[in-house]
Amino acid sequence: MSFPWAQQYKPATEFGQWMDDRLPVGRMIYNSLGAGYPTPRNLNYMWNFGSLAGVFLVVQIVTGIILAMHYAANADIAFDSVEHIMRNVNSGWMIRYAHANGASFFFIAIYLHIGRGLYYGSYKAPREMIWLLGVVIYLLAMATAFMGYVLPWGQMSFWGAKVITGLFEAIPLVGKPIQELLLGGFAPDNAALNRFFSLHYLLPFVIAGVIIMHIWALHIPGSNNPTGVSVKGKQDTVPFHPFYTAKDGWFLGLALIFFTAMLFFMPNALGHADNYIPANPLSTPAHIVPEWYFWPWYAILRAFTFDFFFVPAKLLGVLAMFSAILVWFFLPWLDKSPVRSGDYRPRFKKFFWFGLLPCIVVLGICGGAPAEEPYVMLSQLASAYYFAHFLIVLPLLSRIEKPEPLPNSITEAVTGKPLPEAS
Known part of the structure; x- marks a missing residue:
């Protein structure tokens, strides 16, 4: 995004100006990570x-x-x-x-x-x-x-x-x-x-x-x-x-x-x-057991313990494990709510903090535990909710949820005062 009020890069030395005219690395860093x-x-x-x-x-x-x-x-x-x-x-x-x-x-x-x-x-x-x-x-x-x-x-x-x-x-x-x-x-x-x-x-x-x-x-x-x-x-x-x-x-x-x-x-x-x-x-x-950062996906893999018609349980587990991450690619189109921040979406906030987050924690615990009860059953329940959250809850919430009023500007949210007309 082009911000008209952004500070412009001005080399302080003659060599800096010569370099900026030929290889503007300094300008790139200044505009990306600087003032x-x-x-x-x-x-x-x-x-x-x-x-x-x-x-x-x-x-x-x-x-x-x-x-x-x-x-x-x-x-x-x-x-x-x-x-x-x-x-x-x-x-x-x-x-x-x-x-x-x-x-x-x-x-x-x-x-x-x-x-x-x-x-x-x-x-x-x-x-x-x-x-x-x-x-x-x-x-x-x-x-x-x-x-x-x-x-x-x-x-x-x-x-x-x-x-x-x-x-x-x-x-x-x-x-x-x-x-x-x-x-x-x-x-x-x-x-x-x-x-x-x-x-x-x-x-x-x-x-x-x-x-x-x-x-x-x-x-x-x-x-x-x-x-x-x-x-x-x-x-x-x-x-x-x-x-x-x-x-x-x-x-x-x-x-x-x-x-x-x-x-x-x-x-x-x-x-x-x-x-x-x-x-x-x-x-x-x-x-x-894999490293701890793979445990939630490992739990989803092991959650499938029986065949579904002609599809083996092992294949179902593999597909579910990869799908658990690939579903993130479709999030921009699954969640159609016009409001971005969860702070202004009361129902979304509850499903996030009391649904999705505990679900991922349970999957992590089950992924690091032996493949026995009650961990297998907990993995199955948590896996079911994980997919339901992204494929059912989010699309449904974006249609029925009534968001709270948004501030008119970032400044208003920070100071409680409206943004001045001249900017």
């Missing part, structure tokens, strides 16, 4: 998680490059190479734990960023493309994290790879060839490890490229805000720098305190003990 980007003045701390996720992606890329210098993508020595990093490489233990826990913090930021988008209607027009690119980023992050989980080649790595790639077998006709293509054979082995290492190294740079498109798309309509009301004038905005760079910086410092506490005092709290046992194809772990 040249007017931002709604009422953004709360839920708007900090996008930049936080970007910082942790950088942590993952930097630590990943260092780890790749010492890791051996060979099934015979992969486990030993990780132990070598932990024991012999200078500060290798810290880099490895920073990479492992950085993935968890990245997904925490991503999930809170998505949750904010769902509650404040950031998927609604004119921001559909921002949302769609965000879902693509999440799918790429899931693929990257899964492949990274396989690389230590411990028991949980091996059997996680076997179970997840085995899901493709359920797809008629093409499932088996896809599985063999992913693994480079009929079971996880050296070929699979090489494929996963290659893709795990490559995909973070692809994610970074899609993030650039995500930010580019964001700067066309401008940022959403807690009221969902569009910017009406200069009084509704403040420059991104220094207001939100300071706010993001303070929040980043707080997040890094938690990150370093996890890194130095409980680095294995979010991992699984079985992954410190070398991979053994002849010994199946008692409880195969």
Whole structure:
């Protein structure tokens, strides 16, 4: 979006002007992350998680490059190479734990960023493309994290790879060839490890490229805000720098305190003990479980325990698991309410806080629990509500719900006073 009142970029030196005329990188940064980007003045701390996720992606890329210098993508020595990093490489233990826990913090930021988008209607027009690119980023992050989980080649790595790639077998006709293509054979082995290492190294740079498109798309309509009301004038905005760079910086410092506490005092709290046992194809772990950020989708996968006519339960679970994320692509058209923010939608607010959010928490708990009762039944109930929320509740609410009156402007919502006529 073009803001007439946005501050213009003016190089301070002759060299800066020469550079701006030939390669306007400074102008691009100034207009995207500096004073040249007017931002709604009422953004709360839920708007900090996008930049936080970007910082942790950088942590993952930097630590990943260092780890790749010492890791051996060979099934015979992969486990030993990780132990070598932990024991012999200078500060290798810290880099490895920073990479492992950085993935968890990245997904925490991503999930809170998505949750904010769902509650404040950031998927609604004119921001559909921002949302769609965000879902693509999440799918790429899931693929990257899964492949990274396989690389230590411990028991949980091996059997996680076997179970997840085995899901493709359920797809008629093409499932088996896809599985063999992913693994480079009929079971996880050296070929699979090489494929996963290659893709795990490559995909973070692809994610970074899609993030650039995500930010580019964001700067066309401008940022959403807690009221969902569009910017009406200069009084509704403040420059991104220094207001939100300071706010993001303070929040980043707080997040890094938690990150370093996890890194130095409980680095294995979010991992699984079985992954410190070398991979053994002849010994199946008692409880195969993915990383915690996959648990809700894993619960949906396991919720289908019986065949439906001629469709096997395994295929139903696979379709449901992928559909649980793919349904997000259609949110801009499923929720047709003219009001964006959940703060002004009383019924939507109740279904979000007391329906969708507890449902996802239950799915997460069930996904990390053994496949037994009562977790299977709870997974089935939560899965049913999850799909009902997006496919039935949201479309229905957008038709029958009576929203509360919206403020006339962002300034009015912040100060309680109407926006002056001259802007």
